[in-house]
Amino acid sequence: MIDVTAASKQSYTVNLSILFSELPLLERPAAAAAAGFTAAELWWPFGADHTPSQAELDELRKAFTDAGVQLTGLNFLDDLTKGAKGTLSVPAEKERFRENLPVSIALAESLGTKALNALYGNRVEGVDPAEQDALALENLTLAAQAAHAIGAVLLIEALNRNDAPDYPLHTAKAAVEIVDKVNAATGLGNAKFLCDFYHLAVNGEDLVQVIDTYADRFGHVQIADNPGRNEPGTGTLDFEDLFARLTAAGYTGRIGLEYRPSTGVSADSFEWLPRDLRG
Structure with missing residues (x-):
């Protein structure tokens, strides 16, 4: 059993796009509540549809409010059914991202969501990376301003190079550099680093060094x-030490559970986490 008392200043949320995925989407908030969670996060839940119908949006809102679960984190448009890793730096997706922006913001505001994740987007063959980076900064500026209007932060994360070889942000340093550029462009300071221990570990980063160097930039942590x-407890990461270091570094934000249950049954994968920490 992992001792998580060192991270008692944090609360833990469940990502309902990867956990409880054995259930239909609208049943997952209630399943999370039954497991003791009061907060959850989602990748963009409507696939390739960047402007879902009002009825679909209302159904999702109702599923969360009926379950008494707050949606604390939401990804902007990212059609993961096609293996996409974000749309904001992809020229062909420019209009779809911008049409999705107010939809995502309205959904987030209606559910009290205070963190919006903007995946950077894969490199596109035949397009100058500098052109993609300029578009990304333009779109991230718009996203940060929209998030600020509802009192939310904008999250930027690094992904692992095995699952996302064409995604250009593979290190904490690369992601934080984008965070700094967005904050410089907006002057708002609400762009933050989403530190995902799994992605960084796959890339061979020293997680202790990441915490020591960038903890003051963390807007969210996923594990x-x-x-x-x-x-x-199923792999090699020393979570007791990592949680203790997060606490020592002053991190008091949420920790998102973004893992696949080893048995395939999500409800059986939380024994390591006391119910009173399931925020």
Whole structure:
């Protein structure tokens, strides 16, 4: 059993795009509540549809409010059914991203969501990377301003190079550099680093050094063990030490559970986490 008392200043949320995925989407908030969670996060939940119908949006809102679960984190448009890793730096997706922006913001505001994740987007063959980076900064500026209007932060994360070889942000340093550029462009200071221990560990980063260097930039932390992307205790990451270091560094934000249950049954994967920490 992992001792998580060192991280008692944090609360833990469940990512309902990867956990409880054995259930239909609208049943997942209630399942999370039954497991003791009062907060959850989602990748963009409507696939390639960047402007879902009002009825679809209302159904999702109702599923969360009926379950008494707050949606604390939401990804902007990212059609993961096609293996996409964000749309904001992809020229062909420019209009879809901008049409999705107010939809995502309205959904977030209606559910009290205070963190919006903007995946950077893969490199596109035949397009100058500098052109993609300029578009990304333009779109991230718009996203940060929209998030600020509802009192939310904009999250930027690094992904692992095995699953996302064409995604240009593979290190904490690379992601934080984008965070700094967005904050410089907006003057708002609400762009933050989403530190995902799993992605960084797969890339071979020293997680202790990442915490020591960038903890003051963290807007959110996500976890899964490595290898396998399953629950803590199934791999080699020393979560007791990592949680203790987060606390020592002054991190009091949420920790998102973004792992696949090793048994395939999500409700059986939380034994390591006391119910009173399931925020």
